[in-house]
Amino acid sequence: MRFTKHKRHRKIVRFYTACFGFxxxxxxxxxxxxVHHLVSNHLSPDTSVSNALGASVQLFTSKCVIEELKSLGxxxxxxxxxxxxxFKLARCEHEEKESAFNCMIEIIGENNPEHFFVATQDMDLRKKCRKxxxxxxxxxxRNAVFVEQLPSFQREYVKAAEERRLHMTDSEQKLLQKRVKSILNAEELKDSSNAEEEIDEEDLRGQVIASREPRKTDAKDKVQFKRxxxxxxNPLSCKKKTTSSSAPNAGKADKTSSDAKRSRPRKRKRSRTDKSSSRTDGASA
Structure with missing residues (x-):
């Protein structure tokens, strides 16, 4: 039971921190x-409230609330x-004594700018705070402090605020229209200036081309190319002349080549007639 209670409290506190900036x-x-409930049940204010919210807290009350407790005897x-x-004193601008209910409502204001958690046992004040x-x-x-469940009004208010942030307001729409008009006018001026510059460039090109064209004269045309x-x-394609010094070397080369050829042994060819004649000579002898 205690675990589910703390889990529910953390979820509610997370909702207010994310959506309202607590x-x-x-x-x-x-x-x-x-305050009377805490004192009568012997609960320390700091620890009981901090355990319920799961974070450190600062406890406040008002001068009118203290005067009301004093009057009860x-x-x-x-x-x-x-x-x-x-408890610390919240800023209260009442010069005369005011009821605690009215004082608390005035401190909270229309949208709770100080981000107060309201702790009360009064059912009328709780109903008023829900709205x-x-x-x-x-x-x-009894001996515990609880955080009231999220009312449907808080959820609907957050959804409506998100939708308002998504859409533009009238002032933002007017500013956007002015901005678009200024951008369109600037683009038109740029287009006109670019067109004028293109015309000027074409005129300059025509003048340059006209200045480069040769002037017409009555004289005969001169030959433009020479024969x-x-x-x-081509000296590179011609053969070099042979000198006399190269002749002895050439003779030596021829001799060496002929000697090389002659150095090879020659084979003697013998005919059959020689063999037959040698045989007859032997027989006659």
């Missing part, structure tokens, strides 16, 4: 009924001393 340490504005004497000792955007409510039950004259043969 930050630690959380400010808790307490009225006389809540001895039955609320301990609550009066605890409120004066353990103010961004006001979470705490209440005591090619006959030239000698």
């Amino acid at each position: 930050r630690e340490p959380f400010k808790v504005l307490c009225d006389g009924t809540f 001895s039955s609320h004497a301990q609550s009066f001393h605890a409120a004066r000792k353990d 103010i955007p961004g006001v979470p409510v705490l209440f005591g039950l 090619k004259k006959a030239k000698g043969p």
Whole structure:
């Protein structure tokens, strides 16, 4: 049971931190009924409230709430001393004594700019806070402090605020139209200036081309190209002349080549007639 309670409280606190900008340490504005509940059940204000929210807290009350506890007499004497000792004073602009209900509503305002958690046991004050955007409510039950569940009004307010942020307002739409008109006018001026520059460039090109064209004269046209004259043969394609010094070397080369050829042994060819004649000579002998 305790685990599910803390889980539900963390979810509610996360909703207010994400959607309304609540930050630690959380400010808790307490009225006389809540302070009296804590004192009568012997609960320390700081630890009980911080355990319910799961974060560090700063406890506040108002001057009108303290005066109301003082007026209730001895039955609320301990609550009066605890409120004066353990709670900080929220800014209250009432010069004369005001009821705690009206004082708390004026401190919260229309949209709770100070991001207060309201801790009270008064059912009328709890119902009133449910209709103010961004006001979470705490209440005591026996020896524990609980965070009131998210009312449907808070969820619908957040959805409507998100839709308003997505769409443009009338002032933003007018500014956008002015901006678009200024951009279109600037583009038209650029196009006109570019067209004038192109015309000027074409005129300059025509003048340059006209200046480059030759002037017409009555004289006969001169020969533009010269006739090619006959030239000698290409020296690279001609053979070099042989000198006398190269002749002895050439003879030596021929001799060496002929000697090489002669150095080879010659084979003697013998005919059959020689063999037959040699045989007859031997027989006759």
